[in-house]
Amino acid sequence: MDEPTILDAQELEINMGPQHPATHGVLRVKLKLDGERVLDADCVIGYLHRGVEKISENRTYTKCLPYYDRTDYIAAVSNALGYVLGVEKLMEIEVPERAVTVRIMMTEFNRIASHLLWLATHALDIGALTVFLYCFREREEILKLFENLFGARLTTHAFRIGGLWMDLPPGFEEAARKFIDEFPARVDEYEQLLTNNRIWIDRTKGIGVISGEEAIDYGLSGPPLRGSGVPYDLRRSRPYGGYDQYEFDVPVGLNGDTYDRYLIRMEEMRQSRRIIQQTLDRLPGGPIRGKVPRIIKPPVGEYYSGIEGPRGELGYYIVSDGSAFPFRVRIRPPTFINLQALKRLVKGHLVADVIAIIGTLDVVLGEIDR
Amino acid sequence: MIGFLRRILLIDIFKGLALTLRYTYSKVYTEQYPREKVKLAERYRGAPRLNNDPETGETLCISCDLCAEACPEDLIVVSSVRDPESRKKVLTEYTFDTSRCLFCGLCQEVCPTNAIELTQDFELATYDRKSMLWNRARLEKGWDRIEGHKVYHK
Ligand code: SF4
Ligand code: SF4
Numbered sequence: 354m355d356e357p358t359i360l361d362a363q364e365l366e367i368n369m370g371p372q373h374p375a376t377h378g379v380l381r382v383k384l385k386l387d388g389e390r391v392l393d394a395d396c397v398i399g400y401l402h403r404g405v406e407k408i409s410e411n412r413t414y415t416k417c418l419p420y421y422d423r424t425d426y427i428a429a430v431s432n433a434l435g436y437v438l439g440v441e442k443l444m445e446i447e448v449p450e451r452a453v454t455v456r457i458m459m460t461e462f463n464r465i466a467s468h469l470l471w472l473a474t475h476a477l478d479i480g481a482l483t484v485f486l487y488c489f490r491e492r493e494e495i496l497k498l499f500e501n502l503f504g505a506r507l508t509t510h511a512f513r514i515g516g517l518w519m520d521l522p523p524g525f526e527e528a529a530r531k532f533i534d535e536f537p538a539r540v541d542e543y544e545q546l547l548t549n550n551r552i553w554i555d556r557t558k559g560i561g562v563i564s565g566e567e568a569i570d571y572g573l574s575g576p577p578l579r580g581s582g583v584p585y586d587l588r589r590s591r592p593y594g595g596y597d598q599y600e601f602d603v604p605v606g607l608n609g610d611t612y613d614r615y616l617i618r619m620e621e622m623r624q625s626r627r628i629i630q631q632t633l634d635r636l637p638g639g640p641i642r643g644k645v646p647r648i649i650k651p652p653v654g655e656y657y658s659g660i661e662g663p664r665g666e667l668g669y670y671i672v673s674d675g676s677a678f679p680f681r682v683r684i685r686p687p688t689f690i691n692l693q694a695l696k697r698l699v700k701g702h703l704v705a706d707v708i709a710i711i712g713t714l715d716v717v718l719g720e721i722d723r
Numbered sequence: 724m725i726g727f728l729r730r731i732l733l734i735d736i737f738k739g740l741a742l743t744l745r746y747t748y749s750k751v752y753t754e755q756y757p758r759e760k761v762k763l764a765e766r767y768r769g770a771p772r773l774n775n776d777p778e779t780g781e782t783l784c785i786s787c788d789l790c791a792e793a794c795p796e797d798l799i800v801v802s803s804v805r806d807p808e809s810r811k812k813v814l815t816e817y818t819f820d821t822s823r824c825l826f827c828g829l830c831q832e833v834c835p836t837n838a839i840e841l842t843q844d845f846e847l848a849t850y851d852r853k854s855m856l857w858n859r860a861r862l863e864k865g866w867d868r869i870e871g872h873k874v875y876h877k
Contacts, residue, residue, distance in 0.1 A: 416795035419827035483743050490752050497764075504766035504841075510827045518832070519766065545742055549735035 363387060371400050375478045375708045378718030382695070384707065391707060394699045396692060401722035409682040414440055414649040415514060417682065422508040424684060425720035427470055430463035430499070431662040433511040436682075438594050439658030439671045440514050443651035447644065450637045452516035453595045458529070458632040459502070459511060460660075461625040465536075466495040467663035468618045468625075472543060475615070475712035479556050484546055491539055494532050501525055514649055516642030530633060533626050540622055547615070557611040561698040561710040564609055571694045574687050575665025576617050577714060581609030587661035594660070599628050611713040650677050664688050664715050686720040768826045768841040771819050773862035782863065784838035786812040790830035798823045799830060799839075819862055821847055822855035 370381040379400035385393040405424055409417045421436050422429035434456055441448060473488035496506040501522050503509040510518075547553045563571070565581040578585055586603040588596040604620035606613030651673040659668040665687030674680040691714045698710045754761060763769070774783050786803035798820040803812040819839075830839050839862075849855055 412795050416793075416829065419795060419825045419829070483739075493752075500764040500767060502766075504764065504768045504828060505826065508826070510825075518828070522764070522766070542742060546739040550739060551736065 364392065369704075369707065371397075375711065377474060377711065377716055380692075380711070380716065380718055380721075382707065382711075384699075384704065386704065389703045391699045391702055391704060394696050394707065396695060398689075398692075398718070398721050401718050403723065405723045406682055406684060409679055411678065413677045414651070414679060417679065418513070419508070419510050421684075422510055423719060424686065424723050425662065425664070425667070425688075425717050426507055427717055428463050428467045428663045429507060429509045430459050430503075430511045431467075431660060431667060433509070434460050434594065435658050435660040435662070435667050435669045436671075437512045437514050438660065439656050439669045440649065440651060442658060443654060443656050443671060443673055444514075444646075444649065446515050448516055449640045449643055451520075451639045452512075452641045452643070454632050454636050455517060455521065455641070456512060457595060457599070458629050458636075459499075461628045461632070462495050462498060462529075464625045464663045465622050466492050468622050469495075471618060471663075471712075471715045472615075475709075475715075476547065476553075478708045478712045479553065481547065481550075481553065484543055487539070487542060487546075491532075491536065498525065498528060498532070501528070513642065515645035516640070520641050526633060526636070529629065533629050533633075536626050537623065540619060544619060548619075554612065556706075556709055557615060557713075559608075560611040560702060560706050561713060562608065562610045563694060563698060567697075568609065568694070571697070572690045573665070573694055575662070575691065575715075576614050576621070577691050577694065578665070579604065580606035580614035580617050582606060587659055587666055591659065593658070599631050601625075601628050611709055614713045648677055650675065659685070662687055664717065664720075665691060684723060686723065688714065688716045689721045692716050692721060763843040763845070765843075767843045767845070768828045768831075770842050770844040770847055771821070771824070771830075771857070771862060772840050772842050773817055773859065774838050774840055775863060782814055782838065783836045784814045784817065785836055786814045787835065789833045789835065790839050793829045793833040795827065795829065796820075796823045796825060814859070817859040817862060819857045820855065821857055822852060 365386045367384050367386060368381060369384055371379040381397040381400070383395040383397065384391055403423070405420050408420055412420070418433060418436060421432040425432055440446075469488040469492045473485040473492070476482075476484040499509055499511075500506050502525060503511050503518070512518075563573075563577070563581055565583045568578050568581040568583060573581075574585070582605050584603050584605045587593065588601070589603050601624045602620075604617045604624070606617050651671075653673060653675040655670065655672040657668055657670045659666050661667075666685065667687050668685030670681075670683040670685065671679055672681040695710065695714060698714075699707050702710070775781060776783055784801075786801055788801050791797070791799040791801050800816075800818045801814070802816040803814050805811070806813050826841060828841055831837070831841055847855075
């Protein structure tokens with residue numbers, strides 16, 4: 354009998370990543386293949402671990418904040434919101450109405466920016482280059498707004514405990530209004546390119562199907578959960594930071610496949626635009642920062658502050674021992690938990706679909722590894 | 724039937740192509756960055772600068788050390804001596820390690836005299852680590868006025 358060669362192999366194990374451009378960062382997936390078909394997949398993470406949770410233990414409450422921009426660097430504004438809401442709850446700080454409204458407006462802008470980046474890269478992975486360029490154009494407009502208000506484009510250090518850093522700059526409202534007036538036409542353009550496109554449908558329909566019950570069992574949240582028909586959105590189910598005063602719909606999917614998750618995110622962008630419209634219409638005047646003690650020392654206690662980030666439930670579990678340093682800040686990153694489902698979703702699909710499924714889960718490795 | 728026709732005649736693909744064709748003749752959105760200087764927001768947090776009083780030319784810094792206290796990375800070192808006559812602190816040296824800076828802006832937020840300021844310059848790349856440690860002379864000049872730093876745009 355001859356020596357077994359690679360040609361005889363029934364199963365083949367290959368690495369996808371960590372330097373694979375389609376894994377959106379440094380994710381390494383160990384794929385077990387039978388020909389083109391995926392039998393099993395294992396994720397290896399941790400290449401981007403910086404120990405943000407540990408760093409927080411050695412910083413005061415104010416100084417922790419810039420580090421959370423760097424966990425999910427695409428949705429830095431949402432990250433800041435979750436943390437400041439938690440600290441404010443612990444200390445019972447009253448936030449002025451204007452700051453609350455601006456916060457909601459900016460987090461929704463961030464949701465749009467994040468979904469745009471997702472759409473851009475997801476379409477690029479599947480092979481539609483044009484959408485990528487269009488999405489980045491709109492995202493650039495949002496980043497310019499961030500730059501004008503927060504002073505940075507990506508690592509925004511958006512909010513401060515008790516309110517905002519500075520008030521809206523002159524001309525900001527007009528620029529924001531201009532953006533949201535033009536935006537629906539832009540979303541229609543993306544849909545014109547993709548929604549009915551045969552190639553897009555073939556690449557996404559029936560790929561990575563997960564039922565609602567299973568999605569709950571996996572602890573999924575955000576669009577991957579809603580794509581399976583579970584109408585769970587923290588902005589609606591457990592309103593925080595003033596979201597209960599706004600009107601918006603929570604889109605849900607039917608089939609729980611990649612195509613439905615795509616449709617949901619497109620609809621979410623429109624809904625976010627609706628919320629921004631409402632914030633701009635009601636934007637009250639007044640101070641932007643509440644009464645905050647000079648040294649932030651929450652009383653002994655713990656609080657879980659969960660918000661609906663663009664990728665799902667983003668939580669901060671803050672434990673205070675009464676000192677100026679948090680005893681522990683545990684971050685519940687949505688994509689870390691959504692990524693678990695990858696193993697389940699890719700089974701039986703082709704290698705090319707693995708890319709589509711990683712894309713549809715919208716992973717950000719900075720957040721997974723923290 | 725209609726669906727079938729759409730599929731056969733590739734209606735949706737052509738719709739998409741029509742859109743891209745329209746953009747071929749529209750205004751170019753891209754900024755030609757290295758050739759054109761980007762206009763950044765007034766609040767942009769970039770290269771640090773230690774401001775002098777525009778009239779007297781003396782430093783605005785009163786060596787209160789608040790910026791060093793506020794910095795999450797502890798990268799600012801303020802050295803001062805006490806003037807025996809006026810009993811005031813006089814700044815002797817101020818170092819700022821740009822390699823570790825988060826550009827979070829907490830230092831400029833706490834400064835009572837607006838001495839330390841993060842400016843709109845962002846081209847901070849250098850060839851070695853040593854030159855990322857900025858001393859007082861360099862901070863007072865500001866990045867845009869330091870000689871020898873490469874000019875990307877005329
Ligand atoms: S910007 Fe932030 S990290 Fe940089 S020196 Fe100032 S306080 Fe420190
Ligand atoms: S906070 Fe301002 S005045 Fe005080 S030491 Fe720092 S730069 Fe100087």
